Amino acid sequence: MTDTAKPNRAIYDLDMLRAVVMVADCGSFTTAAARLHSTQSTVSQKVRRLEEMVGHQLLDRSNREVHPTDAGETLLGYARHLLAVSNQLSEALSGGVTVTVRIGLPDDFVAGKTMQALAAFNRRNPKVKLEITGGLSRDLMSAYDRGELDLVLVKQRRHSREANACQPERIEWFDSAQYPCFAQDPIPLVTFPPRGLYRDDMINAIEAMGRSWRIGFTSSSLAGIQEAVANGLGVSLLPLRVVTPEHRILGAKEGFKPIKVFEAAIFHGPTADPVVQELADILIAILKAEAE
Template identity: 30%
Template sequence: MKSLDVEAVKAFVAIADLQSFTRAAEALATTQGAVSVKLKRLEDGLGRRLIERTPRSVRLSAHGALFLDAARAFLSAHEQALSSLSHERRHFVLGIAAHVAGPEVPVLLARLNAHDPCLTIEVRLENSRVLLDAFDRGELDAAIIRREEDRRDGETLGPEHFGWFAAPRFEHRKGEPLRLAALSPACGVRDLATRALDQIGMTWTEVFLGGGSSAVDAAVAAGLATSVFSRRLAPAGTVDIGERFGLPPLPSSEIVLHSTLTDPKSKAALRTIASAFREHRA
């Protein structure tokens, strides 16, 4: 009867998540050679190739894709078995920018809980600048935000592309100010929009809404105004009106993960966060 080696399965999941033997070794605090040996041991034991490796890419084989969910479940059961003998509870405060949080957030939190059942997760939603300031003050263990122009640190999780979205029936008459809905003067995405409009000399008038992102979504979906959204998070039923009304192109940004955690369990939790975010976006 075949049995699974926990460390070998961990190596496989890390390689699958990070798509790199080097990054997997860093995340597991070991060497690239050791990761390769563990993967080979797992593949030999299963009699299946799990990872396809070329000079330019590392990706799951067909068998690896089938095995990945089961491997995660195996590691989760292993962690839960160990945690059943421990009463240690840990608290993790994660900040997620409101304009970044999307459908991957429940997946991310479920993955974290499965990875470490003793981990209590507190999530704070705010704009990127507020979260970055809180992170710098030590109030957050980690933050997923849009990259700020004055910061180059943090782990890049993926690109973020923006567009001008409105209801299909939205009308803007030439010569009149563009009706723009925004969250607040402190919102970085608002600054992105107004700066782009100012650069081409297009006048705009702002609809200030006190109800948060849901109020902005409702105003845009109702055809009352336009707003800048990430292309993956635009409200349902809206369309990109940039070309139709001659609105300026918007620069892309990046989503980054900031953290100062260094202990092995916390680093593993961060790897889980990053991989769940990348996996959903892919």
Template identity: 30%
Template sequence: MLWLDAEAVRNFVMVAELQSFTRAADAMGSTQAAVSVKLKRLEERVGRKLIERTPRRVRLSADGALFIESARSFLAAHDKAVAGLSCSSRRFTLGIAGHVAGPEVTTLLARLSQHDPALTIEVQVDNSTLLLDAFDRGELDAAIVRREDDRRDGEVLGPEHFGWYATPEFDHRLGEPIRLATLSRLCGVRDLAIRTLDDAGIPWVEVFVGGGSSLVTAAVSAGLATAVFPSRLAPPGTVEVSRKFGLPDVPATEIVLHSSLTDRRSREALRILACAFHEHRAKAG
């Protein structure tokens, strides 16, 4: 009878999902060499080549593609059994900035749930400033936010590039104040946009403030204003209008992960979240 080692299977799944031995090692808190050894032992045990690696690419082999779903099911059953024996249900609270929480967040959280069924993540979406304040007060265990100007702590997950977006029909006359829609007066992206306009000597007026990202999106999509959005989250039907209206480039910022978690399993979950975030950003880029 064929017996499978759970950690070897976990290494295989991590390499397959992240398409990188380096990122898989980081997520597992291990080394690239150790991941490679465990994968090789698994392949020898099943008598199949599961991962194909070239200097430029890591991908599933034909046999690996057949095995991947069974491997995930095997790990889910294994982790559920272990969680049942240990009764170690855990939870942590995660804050995600509204300008960061793109469509990939649901996928990333689902991946975490598959990795650790005993882990419950409570998610709070708000602006970066409020989330950082909550994290500093100990009300959040971790936060994924836009880098604040006066802080240099946290793990950088990647850059965030912005643009000025409006509908193609949006009308702005040269010399008139540019009409803005912003999330709230506490929003760091609002401060970034206004500071950029002030530095360039361009007059502005806020015609829509607050109400959440969906209402800001609605105001821009209706042609009432322009707004600064992360390029990957620009509303459908809008275009970048900085050149059209002579607006200055908005400086890029960084997305940062702050965490106070210390237990091994929770930190492993955060490593998986960080690696998956890197992966999605790389694909989007």
């Protein structure tokens, strides 16, 4: 048989098959993209490339909800089988790890009850691999939007972005217990970098009191902020959960009004894996316990 007479044996890309299956299951390119942690345009492109490869339209886009065509139904059966085999192979080669969940947490949650709860979950579910990243809320949210994280807990202004769950965040003014500096003029502030959480609110609150201010210390590290305050480099605005015996909380006696504009928010895909949902429920329980 000559080369030109050989049958055309297409090699089906698993990412293309996964995209078609997800769109068919969700009935929407937008929802499928969110679940795949991708963009709608990327998912659409994968579907179009697969349709060009097989020479058939696989999805009917004429209605509000997307449905598979007859050719699509045929392909979906084989696609699900191939994806299942691929997952089984990955499981066999990964030593039994069946699910990997990428979690993003702010630095003030990467300790204590949160880590204890996640570690306990991992002991109960040894086949679930947790990849936990700590950092600033804005960086974690950007990573989530790029599809690099499956589940994030972040701090944000209340109702600034619709979340799967949220809880008002209690924040307080901190000063050093041993080296207080609130009485200094101008008052030194210990802050996160520009555009960092709480920074503008700190400055606005100090100016509303008629006090002058200066930046005494800036850091992206929560531990650095805590140490700077404890050692008398300035006052700061932080969640109550990170107070230590080296800190003194400032309140109405010093002229500070409560700041109630922040919340802790949890984000995951609208059709998240049950394991992701279970982990989200753990984080929600922690937030609710703190509020009691």
